[in-house]
Amino acid sequence: MFKKILIANRGEIACRVAATAARMAIRTVAVYSDADAGAKHVQACDEAVFIGGSAPKDSYLRWEKIIEVAKATGAEAIHPGYGFLSENEAFAQACADAGLVFIGPPPSAILAMGLKAESKQLMEKAGVPLVPGYHGAGQGAALLQREADAIGYPVLIKASAGGGGKGMRAVDKSEDFAEALASCKREAINSFGDDAVLIEKYVQRPRHIEIQVFGDTQGNYVYLFERDCSVQRRHQKVLEEAPAPGMTADMREQMGQAAVAAARAVNYVGAGTVEFIVEQKPDGSMSFFFMEMNTRLQVEHPVTEAITGLDLVEWQLRVACGEPLPLQQSEFKINGHAIEARICAETPDNNFLPATGSLQVYGLPAHSSFERAAHGVRVDSGVRQGDTISPFYDSMVAKLIVHGSTREEALARLDAALMQTHIVGLSTNVQFLRHVVGSASFAQAQLDTALIPREASVLFHQDKVGLPLAAAALVAHTLDQEAQAEHTAQAATAQGWIDPWARRDGWRSHGPSLRSFSSVYQEQPQVLLLTRGHAQGLQLMVDGQSETLQFQRLHKAGSEGALDITLGARRIQAQVHDHGEVLHVFTPLGATTITRVDALAHAGETQAEGGRLTAPMPGKVVSFAVKAGDGVKKGQPLAVMDAMKMEHTIAAPVDGTVAELLYAPGDQVAEGAELLRLVPLEQPAAVAA
Structure with missing residues (x-):
């Protein structure tokens, strides 16, 4: 059995392999990028070696560097995990040439099955049933269009070197084929370095x-x-x-x-x-x-x-x-x-x-x-x-x-x-x-x-918790936090006592107290009114409906910090986590978020400027489908971004006119970066010169 192996991967699969290897008394070497310097898999292995930048091409796809690390650390074999180099026959062959065992199939098997078109031809010879389709070497757009038309729609375009759903598009009619093909090929070349595709009949159900x-x-x-x-x-x-x-x-x-x-x-x-x-x-x-x-x-x-x-x-x-x-x-x-x-x-x-x-x-x-x-x-x-x-x-x-x-x-x-x-x-x-x-x-x-x-x-768009219970969780959590803070303050005093007039829970010597909570739920502002009386206890008014509110902390194992909440006739257990002003509420019904608005913290703020189309996450601009001065309709594609190994289309939120493009194809952009400016139809268009 091996004494030491290198794991040429990251994340849960690297941890998974490390755990089995440890049980088998095999030492492991991790490799990591800039982004993974403190990652779990680095600590899970016996040794760890830095191999490059955060982008896969600068680290986990650098097979020459990985082989160099394996030899330098005395590893006898390399486990590729899945993704990255796991199905790269050149890497498997390079391992063999370097005297290392590639923990996977021989390079010839990877090559034979790695290209979908060739593998279909091989399977046909082996008597394995195949879906009707085109698996040929010709890759001209006109040829592929003719083949798709001959197969009959719907068809499925698939990257020949692909996997994981990347470089794959279902096409329902002939007039949509060219655009889907172009998108497939872009995604395939970015993910696999090969834009060859095959076409198959799309099987129903x-x-x-x-x-x-x-x-x-x-x-x-x-x-x-x-x-x-x-x-x-x-x-x-x-x-x-x-x-x-x-x-x-x-x-x-x-x-x-x-x-x-x-x-x-x-x-x-x-x-x-x-x-x-x-x-x-x-x-x-x-x-x-x-x-x-x-x-x-x-x-x-x-x-x-x-x-x-x-x-x-x-x-x-x-x-x-x-x-x-x-x-x-x-x-x-x-x-x-x-x-x-x-x-x-x-x-x-x-x-x-x-x-x-x-x-x-x-x-x-x-x-x-x-x-x-x-x-x-x-x-x-x-x-x-x-x-x-x-x-x-x-x-x-x-x-x-x-x-x-x-x-x-x-x-x-x-x-x-x-x-x-x-x-x-x-x-x-x-x-x-x-x-x-x-x-x-x-x-x-x-x-x-x-x-x-x-x-x-x-x-999609399911609200299993609902406003009343979300509001009850917000109020109960807020009151519980205040009670815990006062308990801590009380314990810190010399007398173990706190002035009742300084209490934050709205205590009054006589008569009810009224307290309001500003909140936002499902993007709608809500004012929650809490009445505290000596006889009736807590009454919470949500959206015009008033109900009795009761709550207590749960202390059973596994429920630390959870609240047992009763609102009217409904009783539920809720775990609430603060994330800034946003409260994340977890219940047996489901989870939701509700925002507890601090009015003083937002004093003087104005509404966000309209007409801005921003990057939903960090990535690269692939292309723009419009130019400055173009009129667009709501839902019309405006730009394509590549992020997390997938293409994402940015669409127009309203009818309008494109005022300005702020980036060029190929540019890297941060999350929230403004990609282009769109003037809504009802506003006068100020098109950039």
Whole structure:
């Protein structure tokens, strides 16, 4: 077995590999960029070496530097994780040339499966079913348009060297093809350095089901069952589960054997995933077609570990050392059901726009890490409270994995775990994930890749808490804070007593007191009125409705700082976290924010200037679709930005006239930077000369 390995990656996968290596008494070397100098994976490894700037091209993609570090530190092998160099055949070959073991498949297998078009041709020869499409070498725009028209719409354009949903667009009609193709090629060249694409028939009501395969150097192959990854946004996975709901034993075996045939066709070694698109027919039957093979470990591998009880990273290390596969096909058994939720820094209600910022609060449910959890909850994470999610890398914060004896038990456990996940400091998809898990389609396993748009009415812009309870939480939290402060002040006095006339809770010797709280909820200003009387206690008026308010602190384990709040006939437990003036309220119903406005702090402020279109996050300007003097309509694309490895379109918020472009394509811009000025239609246009 190896004595030392270098992990050529970052984040949760680097921590994951480090944990398994430590259990196997293998020392590890981390590499890190400027942005990751204090990252969790750096501390998780035995050694750490700086390799360059924050951008991947200046650090994690510098394979010559990584190999140099491996040799200098005495590492015998390199684990590439996933992403970055994990599917780069040149890097795998360079490792071999340097006398290092690449913990993954041979370069020839990566090359054969790395280009989607060529891999489709190879799979056709191996007898693996394929989706109708164009996989040829010709890449002229006119040729691709003709091929798409011949296949029939809708079609899917896919970057040939791609993965992770990047460089992929669905096109519904011929007149939209050229623009989608251009966008695909831009994203592909930025992400993979190759703008070649293939075109496939877009299967209706498709499910995305993939098979985990393993091969060793002795020519043995097994499949470790399937994962359903149908719940997606932007062609990227949101929830993954194993086994796939509705999978029959016969179809599982057929897909498993097809996946093994695919791996055998390229003499595959190590962990790999063969991805299939599954067509659901009106009679309830299903057909499957080969999509691609990911020649690496997958983000969703923990659900396979949960139902098999295996450590797939350990398998990778053993196979890379030349050991045979630990088990034969007949020895695998499925135990229960597992689901993984990807917790990402993004804003689902704003087209899943990636978010950046500091994890001011990073509260997780009780869990285990990087192993099967005894109580059914596991978290794989590469960050800690206080860390920053930067614009340089993927937006994923953590993976939350649950396991249960049945799918229903796993669903309940996942919702409970998400409810206990409290993140403050940047926008995340945690509440969106709860909405998906609770949706009729997902709960009843009516799965396909269009689940999210189909269930949009119950997934987006949901207000599960509501103004009255959010207001009650604000007031209760404020009063509790004041009581805690007074208790501290009282304990600090020599007499242990405080003047009742100095109390902040509105105490009066006789008669009721009235106190108002200025707030903003769902972008609407709200004035909350609290009346305190000797007989009736606290009465809170919200939006013209007055109800009795009662609250107390919870002191049970795991609920420190939480409040038990009763408003009228409703009772709820709430955990409130301050982030500036914004209060983040977490309840069993869901989470929300409400702003506690300090009028004195905002005295003299004016409303923000209109007509400014700013960068929603740090990134690079790709292109402008308009020029100064152009008239535009609301919703019309104005500019394209590249951030967090994805393209984002900036659209006009109103009808108007473009007054000025403030940057040029290729410019790097900070979050909040004004990109262009737009004069609304009702205002006179002052176009820059």
